[in-house]
Amino acid sequence: MPENAQYDLKIDQTAPHAGLAQEFIQALLSAESHQANQIALQSVENGIPVKDLYMHVFQVSQREIGHLWQTGQISVAREHFCTAATQVIISRLYPHIFNSQKIGKKLIATCVGGELHEIGIRMVSDFFEMEGWDTYYLGANSPDESVISTIKDQQPDVVGISTTMYFNVPQVQELINSIRREFGETSPTIMVGGFPFLMAKDLWQQVGADGFAPDAQQAINLAHQLITRR
Amino acid sequence: MPSTPGLFFICDQKLEIKQVIFNDLLPDDIKNSSFLDLPIPEDRAKAHQFIRAINAEKSRFNWDLSVMVNGVVRTLVFSGTRQEEDLLLIGGFDNQVISDILDEMMRINNVQINQYRASLKQMVNASRENARRTEQTLDEMARLNNEMANLQRKITKQNVQLKQLNDLKNQFLGMAAHDLRNPLSNILSFAQFLQADQDQFTDEQKEFIATIRSIAGDMVELVNNLLDVSAIESGTVNLQRRLVNLVNLVSETIKLQSRNAHNKNIKLIFEPPENEIEIVADQAKLSQVIGNFLSNAIKYSEKNTTVMIRLVAEDDGATCTVKDQGQGIPKDELHRLFKPFQRTSARATAGEKSTGLGLYICKRIIDAHGGKIWAESEAGKGAAFSFSLPAEII
Numbered sequence: 001m002p003e004n005a006q007y008d009l010k011i012d013q014t015a016p017h018a019g020l021a022q023e024f025i026q027a028l029l030s031a032e033s034h035q036a037n038q039i040a041l042q043s044v045e046n047g048i049p050v051k052d053l054y055m056h057v058f059q060v061s062q063r064e065i066g067h068l069w070q071t072g073q074i075s076v077a078r079e080h081f082c083t084a085a086t087q088v089i090i091s092r093l094y095p096h097i098f099n100s101q102k103i104g105k106k107l108i109a110t111c112v113g114g115e116l117h118e119i120g121i122r123m124v125s126d127f128f129e130m131e132g133w134d135t136y137y138l139g140a141n142s143p144d145e146s147v148i149s150t151i152k153d154q155q156p157d158v159v160g161i162s163t164t165m166y167f168n169v170p171q172v173q174e175l176i177n178s179i180r181r182e183f184g185e186t187s188p189t190i191m192v193g194g195f196p197f198l199m200a201k202d203l204w205q206q207v208g209a210d211g212f213a214p215d216a217q218q219a220i221n222l223a224h225q226l227i228t229r230r
Numbered sequence: 231m232p233s234t235p236g237l238f239f240i241c242d243q244k245l246e247i248k249q250v251i252f253n254d255l256l257p258d259d260i261k262n263s264s265f266l267d268l269p270i271p272e273d274r275a276k277a278h279q280f281i282r283a284i285n286a287e288k289s290r291f292n293w294d295l296s297v298m299v300n301g302v303v304r305t306l307v308f309s310g311t312r313q314e315e316d317l318l319l320i321g322g323f324d325n326q327v328i329s330d331i332l333d334e335m336m337r338i339n340n341v342q343i344n345q346y347r348a349s350l351k352q353m354v355n356a357s358r359e360n361a362r363r364t365e366q367t368l369d370e371m372a373r374l375n376n377e378m379a380n381l382q383r384k385i386t387k388q389n390v391q392l393k394q395l396n397d398l399k400n401q402f403l404g405m406a407a408h409d410l411r412n413p414l415s416n417i418l419s420f421a422q423f424l425q426a427d428q429d430q431f432t433d434e435q436k437e438f439i440a441t442i443r444s445i446a447g448d449m450v451e452l453v454n455n456l457l458d459v460s461a462i463e464s465g466t467v468n469l470q471r472r473l474v475n476l477v478n479l480v481s482e483t484i485k486l487q488s489r490n491a492h493n494k495n496i497k498l499i500f501e502p503p504e505n506e507i508e509i510v511a512d513q514a515k516l517s518q519v520i521g522n523f524l525s526n527a528i529k530y531s532e533k534n535t536t537v538m539i540r541l542v543a544e545d546d547g548a549t550c551t552v553k554d555q556g557q558g559i560p561k562d563e564l565h566r567l568f569k570p571f572q573r574t575s576a577r578a579t580a581g582e583k584s585t586g587l588g589l590y591i592c593k594r595i596i597d598a599h600g601g602k603i604w605a606e607s608e609a610g611k612g613a614a615f616s617f618s619l620p621a622e623i624i
Contacts, residue, residue, distance in 0.1 A: 091379075094386035116372060122379065137383060139376030141369060 007073055009064055017048065017056040025061045029074065033085035040089045050096045051130060054123055055217060058086055062119060066195075083119055090119075090126065103132035105227070106156040108188075110138035110147050112171040117164035120194060124160055127216035128223070144178050151179065151188060158223045161209070162194045169196050173207040180208065189226045191219060234330045236322030240346075241265050243315055245281065251346070252331060255299055255306070255321065265319065269295040270303055284310045284317060291357030292325065311353035318349055328354060397464065404460035411453045418446040448583040455587040459570065462591065467598040469512040476507040476516075476548060480541055483517050487524040494580060496528055497536045507543050509619055511599055519592040519603075523552035523615045526589075529582045530613070531556035546620065547601070553614040559607040567605050568593040576613075592617070 007029060011018055020043060027036035043053060062083065069079040109125035111118050118140035125135040136154050138147060151159060159179065163172050172192060180187050192209040204212030211226050213219035237256055240249040245265045253260065260268065269277050273296045283290040289311035297306045309328060310319040320328055328350070335347040421443035428436050461467065484498050491498050520539075527537040535555040542549050559567070559574050566572035571586040578584065596603040596617045607613035 087379075091382055091386075094383065095390065098383070098387045099390045116368075118376075118379075135383075137376075137380060139372070139379055141372035142376070 007068055008071070010067060011060060011064060015056060015060070017043075017052060018060075020048075021057045021060040021064075024057050025064050028061065028065070028082040028085055029068075029078070031078075031081060033081075033088070036085060037089050037092065041092065044093065044096060050093055051127065051217070053093070054090075054127060055215065058090065058123060059215060061086065087119055087122070090123070097126050097130050100130055100132045102134060105133045105158075105223075106136070106154055107133050107158050107160060107223070108136045108138065108147070108150055108154060108156045109160040109162070110142045111140045111162050112168050112175050113141055113143050114171055115163045115165060115168045116140045117194075118162075120164065121160060121162035124162070124193065124216045124219050127220060128160075131220050144175050147175060148178060148182050151183065156188050157227050158189045158191060160219065161190065161192050163192075164195045166196050169203065169207065172209075176208040189223070189230065191223060191226070193219060234322055234324075234327045236320065236327030236331060238318070238320045238331050241317040241319060245317070248316075251343070252334065256297070265317075268321075269297050272296070280308060280310065281317070284312055288312055289353035289356055291353070291361065295321075297321070309353065309357065311349050313346070313349040318346055318353075320350070400460045400464045403456055404464070407453045407456040407460060411450065411457070414446055414450050414453060418443065418450055421446055451583075452585045452587075455585045455591060458591045459587055462594045467594060469515065469598055471510050471512060474509055474511050474513045474516065476509060476541055476550070477502050479513060479517055480520055480539060480550065483520040483524065484539060486521060487528065490525065490528050491537070494528060494531070494533045496531055496533070498524070498539065499536060500539045501541070503541050503543050505543065507541065507548050509548065511619065512595075515595045516599075519595055519617060520550065520552070522588045522592050523550075526615070527552050527554035527556065527613075529578045529580075529584070530554065530576050532579050544618075547618050549616055549618040551614050551616040553612060555612045558609045558611045558613050559605070560609045561607070564605055564607065568603065589615075 009022065009025065011022055011025070015021075020039065024036055024039050027033075027039060040053060040057070043057075044050060065074070065079055065082045068074045069076060074082075107125060107128045109121045109128070111121055122137060122139070125137045129135045136150060136156065138150060147159070161172055161175060163169060176190055176192075179190060189210045190208075191211045191213065192204050192207060193213060197203050197212045198214055211222050213222045235255050237253040237260075238251045239247050239253065239260070240251070242248050247260055247263055247265060250261050256268070265281070266274055266277050276293075277295055280290060280293040280295070283293070289309070291309045293308045293310075294305050295308055296303050298304075299306070304323070306321045307324055307327075308319060308321045309325070310317055312318075320331055322328070322330075332347060332350060332354075335343050335350075421439055424431075424439045425436075425443060428439065431439065480500060480502075484500055488498060524537065524539070531537065531554045537555075538551075538553045540549075540551045540553070542551075556579070557576050559576050563574040566574060568589050570590040573584070573586055593603050596619075599619055601617055601619040603615075603617040605613060605615050
């Protein structure tokens with residue numbers, strides 16, 4: 001599809017910052033990563049909270065780009081470009097993210113082994129960081145043993161596990177079982193997220209998680225609720 | 231027949247199916263048709279790519295093609311290998327079909343089938359090895375990518391912590407310097423009062439008072455410099471910009487330094503430009519820079535020498551240079567000049583003190599004006615310190 005093509009975008013025009021999201025996605029789809037970067041940084045300079053950018057621009061754009069790929073409107077290469085460009089842009093916002101007052105809570109955030117889609121869980125851990133949590137981000141394709149050994153070292157309050165692909169759901173269950181086996185009563189609270197859990201509402205219970213949240217903000221609220229209950 | 235539904239056939243160079251060995255998936259009449267007609271039309275290009283991949287790599291494993299099976303489009307997994315001029319192709323719902331077909335071929339056990347079986351086994355082994363290597367590479371890349379992301383996060387966190395510590399240090403420095411300045415200024419003033427009325431003192435007492443005044447003066451300068459650095463480091467170089475006549479400013483600053491110059495019999499010669507130069511700048515801070523250049527020139531020059539001050543208007547700005555006939559600075563030490571607490575091998579000729587902060591403060595002031603600052607010198611040939619200010623603020 002040519003670069004200036006009109007894409008069938010599904011942005012909710014009544015959502016906050018919808019115009020900004022649209023502009024950002026168009027810049028990414030036109031392979032104008034520099035422009036997309038300017039849009040994001042300028043917005044922060046203009047006073048838009050970084051959290052708003054995450055929720056209403058980056059999350060929306062990632063879902064749109066996923067939809068465009070799924071409906072065959074963009075190639076996998078274009079989809080990868082958009083994701084990589086977004087990751088670089090997010091990393092330029094890190095100085096705004098890592099300066100919050102710590103609240104003494106820890107999160108380990110990871111994708112299961114085999115899962116390469118990591119931008120979602122990275123955004124979630126950045127959100128926790130902004131809320132004052134200490135986050136340990138393990139990233140894509142993390143072997144169960146690394147997750148277990150990081151839990152031993154860091155003793156987190158919450159472990160966040162993400163998968164985007166359906167075929168990795170059994171690995172999520174397996175990782176949760178391994179954590180429960182290893183730590184028993186002292187297991188940290190385990191939350192899951194990602195596309196399969198959005199599609200099947202009770203899947204989080206089937207894999208043995210303590211909770212599921214559909215986005216980063218709700219993940220934080222739920223994490224606080226779950227650790228208070230313990 | 232294999233337990234898993236599947237097909238195994240041989241194609242010639244033109245991709246025509248010339249022999250069907252197993253087939254319990256597709257219609258019986260696939261023999262003599264083209265392999266490219268097996269997938270649905272949308273997947274024909276993908277089938278071409280599959281054949282090209284086999285030709286390039288000898289065999290190819292796990293290639294998805296959509297094929298009409300019993301009136302329904304199904305995704306079949308194809309694998310293929312080249313045996314001389316022929317293509318051996320296997321298809322099924324998953325890779326299980328390959329091992330089933332291999333088992334079935336062992337059972338049949340005739341010469342031709344055994345040859346095919348050997349080729350297929352080679353293909354499977356090569357593909358497994360290839361898949362294993364690809365998986366290893368992917369794992370390694372994912373690991374490196376995670377490591378990079380983590381390092382980036384760690385560095386940013388540490389930067390934030392360092393910035394907080396630096397802010398705290400500047401705050402502490404500012405407070406300490408501020409609290410020291412007032413008592414030190416009092417000591418200096420009282421020493422000056424005593425000196426003004428010193429007839430009543432013995433020579434020894436006069437010497438003590440002179441020492442108190444000299445030391446207190448040096449300490450006040452150090453404290454003032456520390457306060458400047460603290461303000462600059464905190465990012466609070468607030469320029470009070472207004473229209474400044476540079477010729478007048480240089481002349482006034484020279485007057486302030488004339489007593490020090492006189493003490494060493496050093497001549498300060500100002501070459502003013504033909505026309506007045508007016509710029510929008512912070513007068514007090516520019517005076518601080520020119521004063522620092524002059525006091526350094528006097529400090530590092532021998533008695534009975536000359537310091538030239540030149541002010542030049544240029545197309546793209548104005549440049550002020552202070553050039554002395556002193557001991558100079560070795561070229562390889564010039565880069566240290568504008569950094570805090572860095573010293574060169576040049577020594578003050580009359581034992582004057584230096585805080586090591588003056589030129590650093592000058593640089594930050596000129597930077598804040600959008601200008602440039604530099605030094606030119608060679609050991610034994612004097613030194614010239616210059617700053618220029620850009621035209622846009624002139």
